[in-house]
Structure formats: C-alpha cells, structure tokens
Amino acid sequence: MAILPLTSPSYPNHNISGTPVSVSNRVPLMFRRLHRFHQMDFELAFWQLSYLCLAPKRVYRNVYYHKQTKNTWARDDPAILILLFASLFVAAIAWSIVYSYSPLQAVRLALLMILRDYLLVGALSATLIWFFANRVLVSPSSHSSPTDSSVEWAYAFDVHTNAFFPLYLTLYLAQLFLLPVVFKDNWVCLLIGNTLYLAGFAQYIYGIYLGLSALPFLIRSEILLAPLLPLFASYVVSLLGFHVTKHVLKAYFGS
Structure with a gap:
C-alpha cells in the first residue's frame, strides 16, 4: 500500500475512469504547490488557524x-503548511534557548519537529484516519459516486493539520512558558503539567472527530x-x- 493512498481504498492505482494514476498525482496537491508562494492565501490560513482555537467548526x-x-474535500492551498512550519521553527528556537543548544542543534531540533512530529506522525495518522473512515464510517446507503462518498487521504491529512495546531499551542508553547512551574516537585505542579x-x-x-463528522457521507463518527x-x-x-x-521532556531532549 502506498504511503499516500488515493481517494478510496477500492481504487488504489487507478482513477474512476480506469486510467492509471501517475506517481506525481499521488502526492496531494497541497504539497505539490509548496513552491508557489505567490499563489498562497496567507490571510485565509491565518483566519483558519485562529478559528481552530476559537471556533473550529467554522x-x-x-x-x-x-x-x-473545486470538487475536492481537501484544501489545495499550502499556506497553512508554511505557517505551521514557521511556528514549529520558532518553537524549536525557543526550546533550544531553554536547553542551551548550539545553532546546529537548534536547526536539528527544528527539522525533527517539522519532519517527525508534524509530517511523519501526520502521514501515519492520516493513513489510519483514511483507512478507518473508509472501512468503518462510510454510510452504506450512500448513492454518491466513489469520489463523493469516500475520504481522500489528502483530506485526512488536512484533518490532522487542523487538529495538530491546538496541540502545538498547548504542548510546544504553553508548556514552554510553564516550565518553571511544571518542573517543581509538588503535586500541584504535577497536576498542571499532566493536565x-x-x-x-x-x-x-x-x-x-470534528474533521470527519463534517463529511455528510460518514456515520458513527462519535x-x-x-x-x-x-x-x-x-x-x-x-x-x-x-x-x-x-x-516526556527527558525522552524528547535527553536531559
């Protein structure tokens, strides 16, 4: 199975017309447009990131x-990826200052946060979401075409992206500012850190859950x-x- 699945598990190597799908088309459009900065809508991406914290349903x-x-559930504008990459880079620099990392170590930490924490974990999470949703959550009574009644892998990665940002704010930023508190040896600080x-x-x-429950052809999303x-x-x-x-921090930073 390819790491970037196509629209539906029923059509792993062909599109709906039966034509073989090229390798480049297996890569979500959002990733293929990463170099087109002039076409990115950063204002919309900022709006989305803000509302992911305030009112994610919007x-x-x-x-x-x-x-x-555009006949696709997934976003095709990679602006939100660029903003997340930048956010993780800033977080890596801040954590590097706390742990007295060298510039090279700071860059390495930034790459780990972007490539491992967000992209690799995201690819695995999206694959699980894509597989589970198409196998378990798709309504059997749907009379739509296969493309309209199946979860796209790219959309599953979108869902991961949207869900990742609040987690980023909590564990990459809020935890950083609360380090002097959560590192103290008393139960109240343990409570704050674990919370x-x-x-x-x-x-x-x-x-x-919000991302998949938004699709009209999915049931039992609870x-x-x-x-x-x-x-x-x-x-x-x-x-x-x-x-x-x-x-967690001892395992993550080794100290």
Whole structure:
C-alpha cells in the first residue's frame, strides 16, 4: 500500500475512469504547490488557524464550499503548511534557548519537529484516519459516486493539520512558558503539567472527530471520540505520582 493512498481504498492505482494514476498525482496537491508562494492565501490560513482555537467548526463549514467549487474535500492551498512550519521553527528556537543548544542543534531540533512530529506522525495518522473512515464510517446507503462518498487521504491529512495546531499551542508553547512551574516537585505542579498533556491530546482527538463528522457521507463518527476514555483514565492514574512532563521532556531532549 502506498504511503499516500488515493481517494478510496477500492481504487488504489487507478482513477474512476480506469486510467492509471501517475506517481506525481499521488502526492496531494497541497504539497505539490509548496513552491508557489505567490499563489498562497496567507490571510485565509491565518483566519483558519485562529478559528481552530476559537471556533473550529467554522473552519469546516468551508469544506462544503471547497467541494462545490473545486470538487475536492481537501484544501489545495499550502499556506497553512508554511505557517505551521514557521511556528514549529520558532518553537524549536525557543526550546533550544531553554536547553542551551548550539545553532546546529537548534536547526536539528527544528527539522525533527517539522519532519517527525508534524509530517511523519501526520502521514501515519492520516493513513489510519483514511483507512478507518473508509472501512468503518462510510454510510452504506450512500448513492454518491466513489469520489463523493469516500475520504481522500489528502483530506485526512488536512484533518490532522487542523487538529495538530491546538496541540502545538498547548504542548510546544504553553508548556514552554510553564516550565518553571511544571518542573517543581509538588503535586500541584504535577497536576498542571499532566493536565497540559491531557488538554493537548484531547484537543487533537476532538479535532479529528470534528474533521470527519463534517463529511455528510460518514456515520458513527462519535466512535472517534472513544480514545478520550483511556486518555482520561490514564490522566487520573498519573495524578497518583507519575510526572508526565518530566518523563516526556527527558525522552524528547535527553536531559
């Protein structure tokens, strides 16, 4: 199976007309346009990032308009990717200052945050979302064409992108500013640190749910909220003395 699947699991190597799909067309349009800065709508991307924190449902209202005008659920403007890359780069510089990294180490950290934390994890997450949604959540009574009743891999990556930004604000920025607090050895600081991780991953899970529930041909999307239960249970258990922040940062930064 290709790492970047096509529109539907039923058509892995051909489009609807049966014509073989080229390798370049397997790459989402948003990635193929990364070099076209003059065509990017950064104002819209800023608006989307803002509302992903304030009112995320408003962002997904544009999905229907995009489908009607461009015949795809996924965004084709990579401006939001550029903004996320820049945000992660800024976060990497800030964390590098805290840990007294050299300039080379700071660049390496930025690449890790962008390539591993966002893109690699995003590709894996999008593939799982794409596979699960098309196998489990698609309504059997849908009479639409295959392209209209299946989740595009590119849209699944969009959902990951939208869900990632609130997590970024919580764990890459808020945690950074709260380091003097969460590193203290008392239960209140443990509570604050562990709550940050609960909030970050709960926001991500909820963002995935919002993204897929916005598609009219999907049913039972509430299943996507199921991970919240073990997440909250783990959080409660961690309050007995497991300091999530200290363990995660030690594994992440090695100190």
